[in-house]
Amino acid sequence: MTNYLLKRILALIPILLIVGIFVFFVIRVIPGDPAAMMLGPEATAEDIEALSKTMGLDRSIPIQFVEWSSKVVKGDFGTSLFFQGQPVTKVIYEHFKPTLTLTFLGIVLATFFGIISGVFAAVNHNSIWDRLIMVITSAGLAIPGFWLGLMLVFFFSIKFSILPPAGYKPLSAGFLESYKYLVLPAVTLAFAQTSLISRMTRSNMLEVLGTDYVRTARAKGVSEFIVNYKHALKNVLISVITIIGLAFAHLMGGAVITESIFNIPGVGRLLIRSVMTRDYPVIEGIVLYFAVIWVILNLVVDVLYVIIDPRIKY
């Protein structure tokens, strides 16, 4: 197992190399100039050229690549072109924190309600509850996130001033104070994920509840609660954890629309802004961050498989 983990972690190196080189060249080839973005729409070509020179952006791409890659191998991802020369790692870290907090809350809500409702629907198959849960989860998958977010703001912030309409406070401002701002965006994110997890759980549970060993457990006199939530659910978790892992990785990439509606300074908005302003060092840093997140989360999911199902060995 240890060897397996080491191999998976070492595999990060070639992945980061390929991704890094590819992104470095592609963003410099697309049109757009960071100097022009810094100076604004009323700058002349001479102004842009002068600033480009100062920023070193007039040098050839291979020279810029040599300089960048020699720093990256030492862990120095350079400084942002737009955020006052702040180190890229610091800029991404500042945006990572809100994304992590929001994602964590969203995934907790989605996992809890998704699994509970999925099991409940399966156990009460074909009942009114099952049908109701199916309708709600269908709506959850169909409703666009931006519409849901705006509706939540309308009802809970504008019509009835229960929760703030937008903004973000870090955990350092207090747990309740911080989560007050995250409830609506977390629900917006969680609704679709809950629906997906619920349906996946229900479908797998129905399969498992029809197996011989479940029939045997019932025949032995084991209570329905233990049959459903211990024996059956454990076998469903493998596929559900895959969904949760994918959802977590996806959300850690930043939920741009939700972050925009609720004005949360997360990684999604940072990426969009960096691309629009051609902040090359930050774009490169974020893409590498995505690669790391995906690789690590996939590894975590694989390790969880082993924990849940002792039959799996690497």
Added chain:
Amino acid sequence: MKNKLFLGLVLTLSIMMLVVNSYAAEPKMGGVLKVVVETDPSTLDTHASSTTLNAIIAYHIFEGLYTLDKNLKVIPMLAADLPEISDDKLVYTIKIRPGVKFQNGKEVTAEDVVASLKRWGKMSGNGRNLFKYVASIEAKDPLTLELKLTESTAITLVSLARHSGGAYIYPKDLCEKYPDKPLEEFIGTGPFKFVEWKPQQYIKVVRFDEYKPVDFPANGFGGKKVAYVDEIQFIPVLDQSTRLNAVEGGEYDFSDFIAGDEYSRLKDNPSLQALPSALRASFVFFFNKRAGIMKDVKMREAVLTALDMAPMLIVDKGDEKFWGINPGLVLKESIWWSDIGKEMYNQGDIEKAKMLLQESGYKGEKIVWMVSAESDMTLVAKKQLEKAGFNIDLQTMEFATMSERRNNPELWDVFTTGMTWQADPSMLTILTPGYPGWWESPKFIDLLDKFNTELDFDKRYKVMEEIQELFYTEIPAIKVGDYGNFRIAAKNVHGFQNLNEPFFWNVWKD
């Protein structure tokens, strides 16, 4: 007895109401003002960038020698008074107000001013524009500097007074620490001092307790400035509906750039102040005069003749409070305004446009028209022009791509953009020869040179009229119309002066 009691009660209540009412009208110190801005600024160093947003935040922290009053006339700020100008108009002697401190506690001296202006003259496009005429600038004594010109120019004071790309004064050691890159530390003389900048979260400034105001009343962007609130947070919110929700929901106190079509819903909202601004910018279609089909003035005239401006402005700005028809190159309130050329403007004459197209020998070639994603009015222009027989290839792209492509005359024929008001007409992009579109005709260059070097206002005004007449003859671009912003504020925000650009000194909260 009962009557006396009753009278006493009425008197007491009246006095209480008077006190309460006068208390509400009096400015109050304290509180945090949360101001929404449409995005993070690229920098707070106006020597490094001329965007309006950068200047709007920067002028709370920094000040220049001069600024603009409500009529956009130059008034002193850090300077003690308007300068002494030599008879030959080449030497400007400027005295600085004594006892003004930077936010690091040091007093402002002429050395700081000279270092800042030299840096601005090197880094800033606006600075380079003035410094073309500057022979030397030096400190004569700790509170006096002398600016010598190579030839007289009308743009000296107005260049030093403008905000976007402004000649703000920094400590000399900061200018030496960042000689050619944007500042990473922000120390000025303004009523608020910089505290921190969390990208995409906020820029925080707090009251500068040792701020020294000028001794005349508030006037436009100058005069006496008082930091009533303890702190201002400038919070970037990219999405328009989020800006609106956040102020309506009570989370933030002020926002600019709200969609004009929300005005009818919000104007009677009891929890908000609906604040349409004065018209402050113009939409312009720039023609490529270096290459391609729009080099032909007949083609440009055909486009101008076909266009009906009102539908374009309505689709972009909504309520008529937020747009205006105006043939002048400057805003109507400007001392430079005239309506010369109005017969050419806003004709909406499709049949005449068709004739002009025929005369130019147009055979239906594609006309490449670039627009950034934010503006729909070009779609309306396209529809109108297609009726006249134009073949428009409308290319919508994000701003970064357009800003690169428009520097290459082989790639486009027309592009749409906004043009913000300026302190002097010579600073407008529509009158900048080097700006994409490249109005570089000998007649225009000659008139522009006269405009920049003539000092007498009446004579300058006549030259401006000639420039505008030439504009409607050579048609280097199309002035579509003017537009303003829709701003909203919480009910408990007072003292806001709804000028071309917002500012928050002299503003308080209940």
